[in-house]
Amino acid sequence: MRYYSVYIDKTNDFYTYASDDENIKVGDRVLVSFRNKERVGLILKEELEKEFSFKVLKIKRVLYEEISFSKKFVDLLLWIKEYYLSSFDQVFSTAVPSGVKIKYEDIYRVVKVDSLFSLNEVFDYFLSKIKVRKKTLVDRFGKDNFSLFIESGYLKNIDGWYCLDENSNCNEEELKNYFELRKEIGKQTLEKKFDKKILDRMVKNGELIFERRIKSFDDEKLKKTYEMKELIEDTKLNLEQQMIKDSIEESDKKHFLIRGVTGSGKTEIYIHLIKRALEKGNGSIFLVPEISLTPQMVLRFKKEFGERVAILHSRLTQNDRAKEWYSIYTGEKQVVLGVRSAIFAPVKNLEYIVIDEEHENSYKQDSNPRYNAKYVGIKRAELENAKVILGSATPSIESYYYAQKGIFQLYEIENRYKDAKLPEIDIVDMKKEEDNFFSEKLLLEMRNALLKKEQIILLLNRKGYSTLIQCEECGYMEECEHCSIKLNYYSSNGSLKCNYCGISKRFTGHCSKCGSDKLSFSGRGVERVEEELRKKFPVNIIRVDGEVAKEKDFYENMYNDFLAGKYDIMIGTQMISRGLHFPNVTVVGVINADTIMSIPDFRSGERTYQMITQVAGRAGRGDKDGKVIIQTYQPENYIIEKIQENSYKNFYEKEIEKREILFYPPFSKVINIGISSEKEAGLEEYCYQVLKAIQDGKIEIYGPMKSLVYKVKGRYRCNIFIKGDRKSINDYKKNLEEKIKKVESKNYRIVVDVDPINLI
Incomplete structure (x- = not known):
């Protein structure tokens, strides 16, 4: 008798059950009796103890129709529970989508083709399935390949029909796979045509094999993947990129950090590594910080990997998410592109975990379990003997520190791909400007860019129209009744909204306390800046913030429209600061660089540097020079100075010194x-x-x-x-x-x- 620690679905504790079934393993889903009801459980580990002070119930049976997990995956979930002090139920429900069921197919497979020439109705039926006409093969593989197969002796001609010659040493994997699939006939189909007793006897005699297996992809999908792979040519890596890619492949180390300036071609390195892994039959996970980065990445990954890539993000329906998850579980898809929770994707033969823009806060979940996908990725790579690659133009202070200490292998790229120039950065002291919105310098650069039919990106990390509305009669400030925060005014839909709890109410134009219509608006939000912008430039402008981004397919439409030149100016919050690649953007303006620095948090300086550097990196990514204008009331601040110098290392040295003195991470x-x-x-x-x-x-x-x-x-x-x-x-x-x-x-x-x- 063996004893197991079992997690029962929707409970917060582990329970001991017993079984004499030696085939039970960690990760199996089982049926157990729990409080006089049948419940589903998950085997977490085998218990060494054999004597208990309580009655131990027996496991009823293994649930083969449920997902079974590897021991490494279970160990990862247990680690998250212990490290982040979460309940296992919270961890499990985050990692595994609900509604995922195993789909099986029962098939009969003929043992040897030679057997088909026996006088047997069943074999004759198999032979009719295995033989194909010349036209079918030419349509499938092409005329030249068909001729090559004949010349190589791979195919056997039987009265004008062709099948694979088992006596030849066929080196064409796709051809072999094609005929192997034709040697199989579904259980239901074959048992309808022949007496089951005959089939059972043939199985017993070793002439047929009956097997149940997890239903996976069909050969049509293999065909599409194969054809697409043949059409795609590798983009050429430069010498520096090739060196980094080769070094990662050949290294015995498991943790890598690539710090490359914006536009340096880090993504090309990742894709080449993932491609080589796929050629070896190995899988990869590629994480991006949030859904806004996925449209262009989806296009790129679909182009490179065709039907082998799965896309996982929060906007999928529960059903679609379960389908994608299942396609990864069966091995149909081996490359995963997704946001935070994609780190749990059940990728087969995992070789690489790539965490792009690794500094981003969105990798940390703000509800239970409060895990950080970056650290979960590092732990998973350790458990599965995979390699984890972190990449960013502005790495987190902790990651760069670990790289300096040799814990991560560090690679640094100081130049843009194809020697494109980094943008010139100008700092404007807004204390000297008459216009609170746009400095003369920014307006001049914008006019010049628009005259040359170039595009502009403007960043202001404040949602809404106004962050404060105050009555001039009684002094009352509109405040959220549920939160100790002032309500933001959104002119686009005429509402007052709390950015913490999300409560919204109609803006009447009158003070909600005394009824006066004498109201003052202060605190500029992105809507207000958009309004002022339209007064100055009669061009096509698109606003990108959390409000408009709720619309279905917004990100994809926004990306494609701006790339196609439908809009001249994009203005938005932090979601436009990273990852987006628009070759025609030559001017980037930061409306107010001080909004983040004022937050009382030991990471505020780091976040300011990262956000502004990232948005600055959107300029000059094509063959045109870029210009960045940063508007600030604190031009003397060392963070602003280091951004202008474009010196991450100098910023890091200043920041790490402060962290050590104050005993903040990475020192604590x-x-x-x-x-x-x-x-x-x-x-x-x-x-x-x-x-x-x-x-x-x-x-x-x-x-x-x-x-x-x-x-x-x-x-x-x-x-x-x-x-x-x-x-x-x-x-x-x-x-x-x-x-x-x-x-x-x-x-x-x-x-x-x-x-x-x-x-x-």
């Missing part, structure tokens, strides 16, 4: 404990109870303190911030959940965020 590990309640009374007192319960002398604890935005979605929020070296934090986490459980209360919610990205 941090945890944020968020405590919230619908009632403000008693929250502070309860926070101190939690603080007392989790105290530990080996780590630093700060707080409790009110969140920067104190009230969100009707809940008042406080934080306790924990900091320590890696070993101390890892040791501390082992008992943290138990400590918190002792003070849990139904009136308060506690959220533990390991390696937090957002401390607001």
